[in-house]
Amino acid sequence: MNSKAKPLLMASCLLLSLLVSTSLSAKALRSPVQTGDDIIVAKGDIPTPAKYHQAIQAELDYASQNITSIISLLNQLNVALSSGNLSQAQQFYVQAHQHYERVRPIVRLFGHADRIINSRASYFLQGTSDYRFKGFHLVEYLLFDSKNLAAAKDAVGELLMYCRDLKQRLAQEQIDIPKLVQSSADFIEMAIEVKLAGKENLYSHSDIADMAANVQGSQHIIEELSAFIPQSMLKQINRNYQQINAIMSHYVTANGQYKTFEALTWHDKKKLYSLLSQQANLLATLRAILDVAVYYKF
């Protein structure tokens, strides 16, 4: 190497190390680089600060109540099926699923429960004929599409079993605060991604009811957390819920249920898109606003 090139090389090394060190300080690492023979004790998750315990318990209770409602509605559905009352059975399905959508992100925190209870036919290449197609949407399919009451009864029985399991599990589980905060936004994301397209309930067309349920679920978490959220932000969040609920209220029927998805006008759908997007944007900042610690920083 000629002598002139050396200082140049050194200068560029210096530049490089500067760049690296600034990027290190800008963003903390997950863990220090582990070297040598020292035993490093795993730290696990950051414990949830005590101030959130009440909110978390409230959410767990809310989830448990909703699962209880699901079980009771599915039992009623069974009775309706036994007496051959299809339209009543259909009503019970819609209501039961609505309760599920009020707590679904919470269920998703527990392993693959949601996959078992709530797979849609579109999850599988073989669609409705896939053996894994069971749970809510198999019941929905059998009640609204093939109208096979005997098969529906079996499917409801299996679903009931899963729901009882889920309830037991809920009684033993805890939620960390980051997951609770994240769930408030997850509700909105699932409403935008699936319900706004009418793709949750392809046979019963009850996506408006489920969208309302998702929003209620999200709103419930925010109510539990409201003491920790700055007033100005809380106002904005609540204004969004209000505006969303105002649109949803156009679709409530005389018996307190929701109209089918086909009734959703383009006017309201596009408004919901904007409102839900705004809400999702806002809720996505909650972790930072509450300064919730999720990862150890080294």
Place this chain on the structure above:
Amino acid sequence: MKNTQNLATAVVSRRNVLKAIAAGSAALTLPSMAASAPKTCHDYAKVIKFNDLHQAGVITKEQKDASFIAFDVTTESLDELEQCFKILTDRIAYLTQAHAITPNTNDKLPPRESGILGSYLKPDALTITVALGESLFDSRFGFSAFKPKRLVEMKSFPNDRLEQDWCGGDITLQICANSPESVIYALRDIIRHTSAYLIPVWKMDGFLPSRNIDNQSTPINLFGFKDGTGNAPAESSQLMDDIVWVTDDDKDHAWCVGGSYQAIRLIRFNLEFWDRTPLEDQENDFGRHKVSGAPIGMKHEQDSPEFDKDPHGDRILFDSHIRRAEPRNPHRYTAELRRRSYSYSLGVSSTGALDMGLIFVCYQQNLKTGFIDTQKRLNGEPLERYVKPFGGGYYFVLPGLDGKQTYFGHQLIELAKKVA
């Protein structure tokens, strides 16, 4: 001095390479060939001014990649729409200029931008062109009295197979740059900042052959024909004022001056059928030779078709695309428009056909004497066997930011506010 020396060594070493090849010394040849491979000439830092008398992207030389996206407005409030236009203008101003991207300091927040361009935003010749659809001039915002005089809803032509999901929209953006990632970066940024006001309703991505753009030759479309040869030259500002831009003496609304009418036509090609079509039919359908792009019977791409020396349509058929579209009678640019089309490529149809075609785009001062009359002359052309328009619409490209207005749509909003 130094440069010439380098050049000299370069020449020598190239000669050495040649010698080495002649000597069959592969060991010597390969590394030296690799070393002399040309560096990329892609100028990512290229900036195209966004605030001028006219919007960029209308008569701007075509970039390689494009995305056409139509939105519906989700609010009914004029104030919110104004806010939306201001945000759009801000984003366009930001995106079309070079910036170091501000690092994210709080990692509990979502990152400010997508990150797909790395830590430095180079605009890559980005242009974003804002146009308003006919539907925006209904009663919602009090715009109906100010609707551009020639703006109408796109009606179906005889060969059209319009699909509702691919038609219309209150606002369109034409986003162009020299790489797909630059286009997508801008698109995601804009959607992120405007989702409170705008919902996307359709989007089509387009491309032009890099090799043609790099070599400054006419882009070749998916039929294998040079497309754009006879286009009105953007360099002639008089011609652009005559056929592209709305001008003072054009009897349109004053607020429209400096704008232009945009026609977008999404046109599906039957390429399997086309590839089974004899060359002479292909050439006669267009009226041009395939390889050279010259008018039939002529040598060079830019040669005149000399229609007056072919009074019976023996050489260039009366039915051919160019003779119907641009009969050059009574004068050149009978078709008072300027084209700016892109190719598109999606998936396959249920019958295994490629879903590919053209995003036909043209700009004109007057929709009727521009696109509509030209399309009427083309109705029934032999090319129709291979093409089916399925979407698009007519839109009005807002005037530029020449100082009189500070954001796109400013004048229109002010007019509506006065009435409201």
